[in-house]
Amino acid sequence: MKLFKQAHVLTPESIGIKDVLVSGSRIVAIDDNIDIKATHGLEVVDCTGKYLVPGFVDSLVHISGGGGEGGFTTRTPQMPFADAVKGGVTSLIGVLGTDAITRSLEDLLAKAKALKSNGLSVYCHTGNYHYPVVTITGSVEKDIMLIDEFIGVGEIAIADHRGSQLSWQELARIAAQARVGGMLAGKGGKVSIHVGDGKDGLNILHQVAKYSDIALAQFYPTHINRTESVLKQGFALAKAGGFIDFTTSTTEQILADGEVAAPLALKQALDHGVAVGQITMSSDGNASLPVFDKQGKLIDLQIGQVTSLHQAFVDAVKEHDVEISSALKTITLNPARILGLAHKGQLAKGCDADIAILDCKTLAVEQVYAMGQCLMNGEDDIKPTYFNV
Structure with missing residues (x-):
């Protein structure tokens, strides 16, 4: 599970500062403040001052x-x-x-x-x-x-x-x-x-x-x-x-x-x-x-x-x-x-957890998650592939 905390969420409509909870490959909750006990496997991502977008x-x-x-x-x-x-x-x-x-x-x-x-x-x-x-x-x-x-x-x-x-x-x-x-x-x-x-x-x-x-x-x-x-x-x-x-x-x-x-x-x-x-x-x-x-x-x-x-x-x-x-x-x-890709292109409960985190001032891409998995955590930290796929 991943909990994205205090991001400015664009669904793509702006819905203000929210928390977004992801379980596996799907978004399971979006709310003002999601407070769950830290358990094994929970990753918390601080998104203060960032845009969270599809x-x-x-x-x-x-x-x-x-x-x-x-x-x-x-x-x-x-x-x-x-x-x-x-x-x-x-x-x-x-x-x-x-x-x-x-x-x-x-x-x-x-x-x-x-x-x-x-x-x-x-x-x-x-x-x-x-x-x-x-x-x-x-x-x-x-x-x-x-x-x-x-x-x-x-x-x-x-x-x-x-x-x-x-x-x-x-x-x-x-x-x-x-x-x-x-x-x-x-x-x-x-x-x-x-x-x-x-x-x-x-x-x-x-x-x-x-x-x-x-x-x-x-x-x-x-x-x-x-x-x-x-x-x-x-x-x-x-x-x-x-x-x-x-x-x-x-x-x-x-x-x-x-x-x-x-x-x-x-x-x-x-x-x-x-x-x-x-x-x-x-x-x-x-x-x-x-x-x-x-x-x-x-x-x-x-x-x-x-x-x-x-x-x-x-x-x-x-x-x-x-x-x-x-x-x-x-x-x-x-x-x-x-x-016809119903679960793509938006941030909503039940949709695929495809997420980009952007800098609010420059709109630069800082982190990328696809189906709930982190593919990029900074431009120098991209998920490795075989043979430059």
């Missing part, structure tokens, strides 16, 4: 690596366990991107299991950018129903020269398969959508909603801060009932080419009347961050960082005056709710 939920990470758009030397490495923990991330969703030939779903699943063995909660999407959808079992429904870690499909690429240029009918079919698999398995069954900077933007999502029985909320489009044009389309999509996700990993060159930094995109979305519950941020960790010229030739490539998720949260609060609970929801409660 562990972050990163809805898009290339845990087994990605990239390759510039040839074999541009393949990005796997995500190290420590990268997630340093950034306060306790739950994440692994995906494939452009490459589903040398990057297999089997390898993605193996990496997910390795990270889970070290204490993180890890889920995956079947498929990748392309259509027909690559699967392990031969069907989207079977992958979602029969493989515990698989909760949806993606990233399916739209408005991107690297995608399959699929029709709205094909996308509707993918969404229907994901939805049925999710319903039968009790999972989210969402379709993660990679949005490029192509001329069609988000039009195909509206076409599916207009001409089929699939709702906009079945899709989870990311990279909505890619350009000002896509961002405005994202505002309209969210107001129509869809969800939008902003990517926190970026580079100075990508920003100079027109991307809107995720914290600023969040501020603008809220100012434009988008409900905070429709907005999330994700890191796109260990993805390639490519820059192409007008002929589609790769001219620069860097690697996405999972720790950018925490930094975007800090920047939203410190630089753009986004209310702290609203900013926190975009990386905790909102992605968990959208993906």
